[in-house]
Amino acid sequence: MGRKDNRGKVRQALTKTGNQLKNAAGIEGNFATYIKPMAGYTCANITLGGAWYPINLYHQQYLSFVEQMPTHITGTISMINGIIDAVSDVVMGLITDRTRSKYGKHRLYVLLGAIPFFFAYIMKWCSFGVSSMGNMTFNFIYYLATSFIYSTSFTMMSVPHVAMLPTIEPDYFRRTQYKMVEYMFNSVGQIISFVFMGFSLGGFNLPDPSPDDRGKYLICGIVLAVWFVWSPILSFFTCPEPSSLNLKNDPINWKYLFNEYYMVFKNRSFRQYFLISIFNSFRASFYSYSDQYFIISIADKYSHFNLLTTIAGAAEFAGSPFIYFLTRFFDKRRSGLMLTPIMLAGLGINAFITHKTPVFFLYLAAILYNFGFSGPGFVLETIQPDITDVDELITGRRREGVIATFKSFVSKTISSFMTGILGFSLKFFGYDVTKKKPLEQTARTIFGLRLNFSIMPIIFGIITLILIKSFSMTKNDHEEIQRVIKEKYETGTVTISDEQKKRLERIAGQKWEDMWIGQYAPVKSAPEVDFYYDR
Secondary structure (H helix, E strand, O other), X not given: OHHHHHHHHHHHHHHHHHHHHHHHHOOOOOHHHHHHHHHXXXXXXXXXXXXXXXXHHHHHHHHHHHOOOOHHHHHHHHHHHHHHHHHHHHHHHHHHHOOOOOOOXXXXXXXXXXXXXXXXXXXXXXXXXXXXXXXXXXXXXXXXXXXXXXXXXXXXXXHHHHHHHXXXXXXXXXXXXXXXXXXXXXXXXXXXXXHHHHHHHXXXXXXXXXXXXXXXXXXXXXXXXXXXXXXXXXXXXXXOOOOOOOXXXXXXXXXXXXXXXXXXXXXXXXXXXXXXXXXXXXXXXXXXXXXXXXXXXXXXXXXXXXXXXXXXXXXXXXXXXXXXXXXXXXXXXXXXXXXXXHHHHHHHHHOOOOOOOOHHHHHHHHHHHHHHHHHHHXXXXXXXXXXXXXXXXXXXXXXXXXXXXHHHHHHHHHHHXXXXXXXXXXXHOOOOOOOOOHHHXXXXXXXXXXXXHHHHHHHHHHHHHHHHHHOOXXXXXXXXXXXXXXXXXXXXXXXXXHHHHHHHHHHHOOOHHHOHHHOOOOOOXXXXXHXXXXX
């Protein structure tokens, strides 16, 4: 009896502790009904949120200093592949929404994409003898093909996975829990892959990359490919998506699709959001593309790269509570208005760093930049759903997918062009990947690196700050938009003052009588209204 009592007390203690952790994390529901399906769906984010991280940190330097490919060639690869990737997002969205399968519309592609993804991930870190031929054209074709296979297979997994959530979890509040667990799996994928690859390449005393390191990168590619391939496969077998065999598809009307995306730009708030996103992407592209060249050839502190990345990640995380406080107690623009200047201060320090500057200032610049840059990014994340509400004010329809896909398509396309331009910019200024030390570069080359890494990001950061400040919609405006839409659904008409009507016309960029909200409409059914507004 004593042992049984002890085992019972242990189970009770574990249950109590588990419930406390679950409540602290904000997760509701029992394991079998809610948590198990949630884990089955979100475990794929170990790959979808983590696979890009080592590539973003190390692949550019691999191509430049290990494969010794000139910057204009690597930039051209990124540009062409990025444009193809942007188009494939839209195409994959159309394919997955029209798929009839006993496995459902989406999750089969998560499995099918994992197979080519596994091989492409290894190929990104090894040319398998192509580079030894000494023909740069062959190198270009190989890594362009590799990037295409990788990005296409990643799109095959990521787009259907994102689109699957409304199907497997209709409850609005529980979707938020899915997103929270998804973020946790993203972090698992990123941290484990970064720690493994960082220490495999040299740890916190990282040697300059060279052709002698090809074996290290190949081993990292194989291990990470194995690490990332299992989670989407597990998600396929454990995610409870229903069959779509009874799905009926209408013929695709290309004129209708064009008009859907054209109508997005009638929304003035979307145009403002779009400009903030574009200039913030410009700033990020200049900085992220040239950071390793700057650290190697101006600061001459590449041995600190992994530690700098670790501290930068901690600084970004430290900004999260501050951003949450500003958003909750003020408005959604405030984090961008207050943190963007901190980001600009970090960029300003970089403008004066040389190989003789104490490494403390390099760390200070990284801390300020990464603490601050999440501010404008968070503004974009939080105002996007509000843009959808303004679009509904104009059209009378919920079009989250159209707005999100269009933004993704355009931002990826522009970012790809920027990467290509940056590669040619470094070539114009005479950057030579075989000359890594500061004294080996000309004054013109040093200026070009500073222009790309510090001056241009500062310019685009200032423009981003101005655009965030000029964003029209406030918290009160958004509450009024939701009120009038709900009233329109319930009664077919809206009661509103002339002053507030002019305010909403300015936010939407449309005259009241030209919008759905200003026209008489039949009352919609209560459940359709409740889903969006009585939450």
